Amino acid sequence: MRILHVDNHQQRKYGQLRVSWALKLYSGLVRAGHNVLAFSDRDVARFEAPLGIRELGKKITNRRLLQTVEAFEPELIVFGHCDLIGNDTFAEIRRRHPHILLAACNNDPLFVPRNAANIARRCEIADAMFVSTGPQELKRFAGKRASLWHMPNPVDPSVENADVSLLAADDPALETDLLFCSNSRQFTERGALVSELKEKLPGDLRFHTPGLFEQPALWGRDYERKLAHSKMGLNLNRQEGYQWYSSARIAQLAGNGLLVFTHESAGFDDFMPAETLVYFRDAVTLQQQIVEFHRDDARRQHWASRCRDFFHREMNNTLYAQYIVEATTGAAFSHDYVWVQ
Template sequence: MRILHVAHQQLRKYGHNRVSWGQKLYFGLIRNNHCVQSFSDRDVAAFEAPLGIRDLGKKKANARLLQTVEAFEPDLMIVGHCDIIANETLEAARAINPNLIIAGCNNDPLFVPENVDKIKTRVQVVDSMFVSTGVKELGLFEGARAKLWHMPNPVDTSIETFDASASTSLPTDLIFCSKETSYTERGRWVEDLQTQLPKAINFKTPGSFGQPGVWGRDYDRALSQSKMGLNLNRQEGLHWYSSARMAQLVGNGLLTFTHEGGQFDELLPPESLVYFSDYDDLKNKVVEFHQDDAKRRYWASRGREFFHREINSTLYAQYIVEAAMGLPFSHAYVWAENP
């Protein structure tokens, strides 16, 4: 199948970039033997703009996308986080190619009002919309053109390559990486853990309390030196919602602590993720697993194995293609079997 993948490809990061769900989708599409053409809206806008001023290149980026549709003749267009591309441009793409199917993907949280507005705009024109929050939360987008689907945050075999569950001697016992402070009070928990966890627990918090954040290879190295990780979302309790951090931690074999409100026990097997209900529960469970390293490694290995087998980018990409194109599912996707 010929697929046009429109998303921010972070070309101007020159390798010093975040772990990208869009990149994982791109890799998965190729592994499934699709012919994939990428289009990075922000980068094209900057490349085409006078003096490289991106805002001055928005109109040209939309025109270049239509030029790409005409030249590439895709069967499916997948549009991710590409705010520069207007709905009118997607409608014009259909006029160029009347058989074109358009799928939207949104990997940002629904507790951010701006993101809700973005989805409400996109569902008016795309045929399907895939959102990283569970389907139980998607009722506010019903009634538009798009059929609504959940999509997970996957691991990728070429990205999540480390396995902390196989190691007994790593310098960092617990890690939490984040610089985001809007729409959240999780920093209080992290600060309390810093002072209340036993001093024997080496707890690293890159990006918090004035510490520099870690990106790219620095992020990979930080995880590769850690036994356990905190998946503290900016807000908890949304069905099947988590930061992509969870896949990054679990996929690298770190024992991962996440809030029970996300209901990920519906998807993952027992003794894989560690679920907590409140601050004290989290603190006690961190201490428990720190004191029992064999238990830590066993739970972490089960989580890693399950993610790499059932929530990987190859299955994730093929699910999006099959759902968007109205094809029978070729796999019993765990997130599709438990709506």
Template sequence: MRILHVAHQQLRKYGHNRVSWAQKLYFGLIRNGHCVQAFSDRDVAAFEAPLGIRDLGKKKANQRLLQTVEAFEPDLMIVGHCDIISNDTLNQARAQQPNMAIACCNNDPLFVPVNVEKIHARCDVADAMFVSTGESLLAPFSGKRAKLWHMPNPVDSSIETADTSQQDQLATDLIFCSKETAYTSRGQLVSFLKDELKTAFKDKFTFRTPGSFNEPGVWGRDYDNALANSAMGLNLNRQENFDWYSSARMAQLVGNGLLTFTHAANGFDRLMPEETLVYFTGQEELLQKIREFYHDVEKRKAWASNARTFFHQEINSTLYAQYIVEATLQQPFSHDYVWLKSNS
């Protein structure tokens, strides 16, 4: 199948970027045998603009996408986070290629109002809309052209290559990477943990917080290395209590073998087997569980290994990509996708 993948490919990062869910989707599509043409809207806009000023290249980027549709003749267009591309352009693309289906993917949270507006807008033109929040919260977007689906954040065997679940001692005991401060108070929880863990363990416990608390952020290979040298990780969303919502951080932590702590309110116990993720409801419970797994290395390794194995077997980019294709084209599902059978 010929698939046009429209997303921010981060070409101008020149390798110095964090893990991209769009890149994982691209890899998965190719592994499934599809002919995939990538179109990076932001990069094309910058390349085409006078003096490289991206905002001046938006009109040209839309024109170039239509040119690509005409030349490539895709059977399916998958559209990620690409605000530069207008709905009018997508409608023109469909007119050029009447048999082409359009899938849109949104990996951002519903507690950000502008993101809700973006999903509503894309549902007008897409045949299928994939959102990284559980289907139980997608009803407000129904009634338009797009059929609504949940999509997970997958791991990729070529990206999440570390396995710290097999190691007894690592340089970092606990890590939390983040630079986002809007729509969140999670910094208070991290500050509490830093104080309590320092009091309890003095200098024996290493808690890294790249991107916050005056600690420089880590990107690209530095980010990979930070995870590959950490035993445990915090999966703290900017807000909790959104069914099956997590930032891509969870897949990155679990996929590299870190024991991962995440809030119970998001309902991942319906998706994950027992003794994989560590759930908490409050700061005292989280602190107690961090201390428990720090002292019990074998338990930490066993739970982290269970979670890593499950993700790599059942929530990987190859299955994820094929699911998006099959759901969009309304084909029979070729796999018993765990996020479908558990979503109840």
């Protein structure tokens, strides 16, 4: 299938990415056998705009997308966080090419008002909307043009290619016992939980928190190296309690073989096997579980290995991409996707 993938492909980051779910989707579409062309709206806007001022390039970026559609003749357009592209442009694409299907993807949380508004707006123009929150939470967007679908956070075997579950605790390659990376401060109080853990966890447990407490955040290869040398990781979202919602870090941690601690309120046990993710309900249970797994290394390796295997087998970016294509086109599912219930 000919697919145009419109998103922020972050070309102007020049390799200093944390991990991009958009690039995972692009490579997954290619691995699934599709002919895929990437259109990076923010990069085009910078390139085309006078003096490189992105906002001045918005109008011409929309024209360039129309030009690209005319030249590439896609059968499907998959678009993500391409805020510079207006619904009127997608409507014009549909007017000129009524056979083209539109699939919208959103990997940001519903508790951010601007993001919820973006989802509602895209539901007016897309044929299908995929959101990284569970179906129960998406009912608020029903009644518009788009059908509503959950999409998980996938691993990419070429990105999440470390496996620290194979390393024993005394291996010198393991420099960190517990890792939490963050650089987001809005709509969250998780910093208080991290501070409490810092205070109460045993002194021999090496708890590293890049991006917090005036420490610099990690990007690109520095972030990848940190994951490859860490034993356990915290999957703390800015807010908890949303069905199947998680930051993309859950796949980054699990895919590299770190033992993952995540809040039980998301309900991932709906489709995750037992002895994979470690669920906590509050600061007390989280602290107890961290210490228990820190002291029982064989158990930590067992759970982390099972979780990594499951993510790579059932939640990889090739399945993820093909699911988006099949759900949008109405094709029969070619795989028993664990998140479809």
